[in-house]
Amino acid sequence: MAGTGSGSLPRYIAQRVLLVIPMIWVILTLVFVVLRVAPGDPISAAVGGKLDADALAQRREALGLNRPMIAQYWDYLSSVAHLDFGTTFSDNQPVLRVIRDNGGATLSLTMAAFAIALLVGIPLGLVAGRYRDSIGDVVIRLFGILTYAAPIFFVGFLLQVYVAQPLGLPTGGASSPMTAFLVTPRTHILLIDVFLSGNSDAILDVLKHLLLPAVTLGLLICGVFIRLVRVNILQTMQADYVEAAEARGISRGKVTRHHALRNALVPVVTVIGLQFAMLLGGAVLTESTFNWPGLGQKLVDYINERDYGAVQGIVTIFAIAVVVVSVVVDVVNALIDPRVRY
Template sequence: MATVATNRTGRPLAGSRGTSLRRYALTRLALVVPMILILLTLVFLLMRVAPGDPITASLGGHVPPAVVDEIKQDLGFDRPIYLQYRDYLWDIGRGDFGTTITDRRPVGDIIVENGTATLELTFFAMIVAIVVGVTFGLLAGRFRDTWIDSGSRLFGILIYATPVFFLGLMAQLFFGSYLGWLPTSDRASPITDATLELHTHIYTIDTLWNGDWEAFVDVVKHLILPAVTLGLVTAGVFIRLVRVNVIRTMKDDYIEAARARGIDERSVVYHHAFRNALVPVITVVGLTVALLLSGAVLTETTFNWPGIGKTLIVYLQNRDYAAVQGIIVVFALIVVLASLIIDFVNAYIDPRIRY
């Protein structure tokens, strides 16, 4: 192991810290290339192991054979598999994720139109998951072996084990049908949907951009139930993780030293133990992106949310393998990018990772 220059306190010097972080970042970037190549190859092969070919599977007997052959030739499915694979990698490298078979739409346009709805949903769901998970986890670790701890753990287990579609249906029934507080489906009311001037295709941003507060309130109301439903299911992961790390951190020597110096217990917990307990949580945030994207498929279907997950279900039902392939590739690239960003953040926060 390479030695690292340190100061009197044992911390790495600024120059060595920057060099090691740069070296770690370059190493992680180099590892991403084969990882993405493997993912792309697996997606390509899985879409072609089914009997027959994608064109016949999606169109079936609804069009004449001559038209099927023409579409095959147009999309390149009549070419040898190695040429299809070469063109597939080349197109993705240029940002072209293919064209759907059933409605001949570029997958890139679908990602822009429907992917932004999923991005908006998962972003606010992540906020809900972090706020609820970290709060309950901190309370459970701080008041270990009390009713607060037992209640928080029980809540975390139950909420994580509950199917997201069942929790969504119960939320629709109680807050929508019974109390009438919130809308139970769609991304906005028909009037807002028809009159909203789009800039980013993210409704909360576009309504603020336009200065339309009435539309903003309408969009937020439609967002609450699906975001809270998806976020609560994900919060179960954070509750357990934060609890375990708070308990472990409370036993460290520097916590005992802080107590021995007479520092207030609240400061010891919230300013010392809690901050260090959050370091592993940052790692899990990256992994949770995949969980949120998978949960978004069921959440969007339950709430009729016009996101990429609901669109994926439609193309799966139509057996449009070209569309499914393009959407799954985008999902995979998002997960890889999120993991890479989290690795960089972890390396910046915790020097032990990069040395």
């Protein structure tokens, strides 16, 4: 029996890793097809006012857009397999450079937002489950519903008007111009670069700029964690081992913290991959609302310019990131909950 159980984990991990290939292939195909069936000429839309007809024709030929669709599709798959995500049409630079220069800001925002969602959602879910049907439970559930349902740009606007101005917090950008001038870019992740610089004023400035966008995006998914933790706390508190612990004289609060909460967090780990996808989607709106210099803001700019070379590359990166995170979450979930291996 022990050998069967130990062998199930490597087999499960291998199955999840192998599933990445068809998942990514389907995503790449959808991105390619959706962008190609959009009406209009992307080259004319991107640089039509800057080049004459001959130059536009040469640009289309250089980018391979005059080739048969199946040939373009094969070139696209081959390029992605070699980690080449194409070139932007509007400013003619590699998409990987755009990702390198702007991806750090999006990564900082999503990680900070995710931390806020966990720090807010898990304790509130615990309190709501612990004091079921109380006034606090009703208020917390209402808060979770509102944060999940409220449009993210509207929440950002409210924070800018009613929080940023009274507290003197910045309402846009990732840092002040002076901080950007003083800090040497080493990792292309500003939050890490300012800590490496050791400049306390620059660190405080970057954290101030990060606070409101991270809170806005974090509120988007904290309601999911509130509901998950609450429901699973209620289910776990009815388990036999919880009743046995209470019968031995252990206080209900201690049983909730040390026994029920641990099991209630298993479903939270399960949905982290899905919430990561929601975070990336929310990052697009959050970055636009706060003029945050990340991939979401660049994606909106390129969409407005009809630059589907850039859109295709950035969306592909987002999709691959979501798939990889989902697989990692599945593996971690299998490690902490052996039931999912079978």
